[in-house]
Amino acid sequence: MIEFNEFSFRYREGVELVVRDITLSIPDGCFVGITGAAGSGKSTLTYAINGIIPHCYPGDFYGSVTVEGLDTVDASLTDLSRLVGSVCQDIDSQMVSTVVEDEILYGLENFAVPREEIPARVDEALDAMGIADLRDRTIDSLSGGQKQKVAVASVLALHPKVLVLDEPTAELDPASSVTVFDLLSRYAREHGTTVVVVEQKIALLSDYADMLVIVDEGRIRFADTPDAVLAHSEELLALGVNVPRSTTLMNALSAQGLYAGPTVRNVAGAAAALKEVLA
Numbered sequence: 253m254i255e256f257n258e259f260s261f262r263y264r265e266g267v268e269l270v271v272r273d274i275t276l277s278i279p280d281g282c283f284v285g286i287t288g289a290a291g292s293g294k295s296t297l298t299y300a301i302n303g304i305i306p307h308c309y310p311g312d313f314y315g316s317v318t319v320e321g322l323d324t325v326d327a328s329l330t331d332l333s334r335l336v337g338s339v340c341q342d343i344d345s346q347m348v349s350t351v352v353e354d355e356i357l358y359g360l361e362n363f364a365v366p367r368e369e370i371p372a373r374v375d376e377a378l379d380a381m382g383i384a385d386l387r388d389r390t391i392d393s394l395s396g397g398q399k400q401k402v403a404v405a406s407v408l409a410l411h412p413k414v415l416v417l418d419e420p421t422a423e424l425d426p427a428s429s430v431t432v433f434d435l436l437s438r439y440a441r442e443h444g445t446t447v448v449v450v451e452q453k454i455a456l457l458s459d460y461a462d463m464l465v466i467v468d469e470g471r472i473r474f475a476d477t478p479d480a481v482l483a484h485s486e487e488l489l490a491l492g493v494n495v496p497r498s499t500t501l502m503n504a505l506s507a508q509g510l511y512a513g514p515t516v517r518n519v520a521g522a523a524a525a526l527k528e529v530l531a
C-alpha cells in the first residue's frame with residue numbers, strides 16, 4: 253500500500269508549494285496512471301514515493317508518504333530502493349553500463365542477489381520487456397525506445413514491490429508504447445507489483461490502469477477508475493489533458509441524452525456506439 257496523507261511539498265529553490273494536500277491510497281497490485289498538464293507536479297509525486305524527495309531534492313515536506321508502511325522521510329534511500337524500482341524521465345542519466353546485459357547485472361550485483369539466481373533474473377527481465385535480442389548490444393547503439401525498455405528491464409530484474417515509471421513511452425511510437433504497457437501490465441499481474449506510471453497518453457493509460465490520477469497545479473483533481481475520470485472530458489480538456497475526441501464526442505451525446513452506454517475511449521468504441529445510437 254502506498255499512502256499519501258495530506259502531503260505537500262516545496263522544493264528548496266522554489267517559492268510555492270508544487271504539490272498540495274495530496275491524500276491518496278494506492279492498494280497493493282494496483283496499476284495507477286498519473287497524468288496532467290506539464291509542470292502540474294506529476295514527477296514530484298513519483299519522487300515522494302521513491303524517496304528522491306526529500307533525500308535527493310530537499311525542501312519543505314508536509315504530511316506523510318508511506319510505502320508498505322515505510323515512511324519515505326524516515327526510511328533510508330537504500331531501503332526504499334529495495335522496495336521501489338524507478339525508471340526516470342531522463343533515461344541516459346539512469347544508465348551506468350556500456351552493454352545491455354551489464355546494465356541489468358549492475359543492479360542485481362548491487363542488491364547482492366545470490367549469484368546462482370542472477371542468470372535467471374537477467375533472462376526473465378529481458379524476456380519481460382521483449383528485448384532478449386539486445387542482450388549484447390552497447391547502450392550507445394540503442395534507439396531511445398530501446399533504451400527505455402532496457403531501463404525498465406533492469407528495474408524489473410530487481411523484483412521491486414512497487415514500480416514507478418516517469419513517461420516510459422516518451423521515446424516510443426504508438427505501437428511500441430502499447431507493447432511496453434502490455435508487457436508491463438502482464439509482469440505486474442504475475443508478480444503482484446504495484447505500478448505507478450506518469451504518462452501523457454490518457455487513452456493508452458486508460459486501457460491498463462485500475463486508477464487514473466489527474467493532477468492540476470499540484471492538486472489531485474480526479475482519482476478514480478478510467479471510465480469515471482473520462483466521463484469528465486470537458487473538465488479534463490480545460491485542465492490540459494489530452495482526452496480522445498471519441499470520448500468527448502460520446503460524452504457530449506450522453507449529456508444530450510442520446511447515448512447511455514459505457515465510456516468510449518477510442519475510435520472503434522465510438523463507431524460501435526454510434527451504430528447503436530443511429531440504429
Ligand SMILES: Nc1ncnc2c1ncn2[C@@H]1O[C@H](COP(=O)(O)OP(=O)(O)OP(=O)(O)O)[C@@H](O)[C@H]1O
Pocket residue numbers: 263264265266270288289290291292293294295296297309
Ligand atoms: N528540483 C526542482 N527544484 C525546484 N523546482 C522544481 C524541481 N523539480 C520540479 N520543480 C518545479 O515543480 C513543479 C512541478 O514539477 P514536476 O516536474 O513535478 O511536474 P510534471 O507535471 O512532472 O511536469 P512535466 O510534465 O513537465 O514533467 C514545476 O513548477 C517545476 O518547475
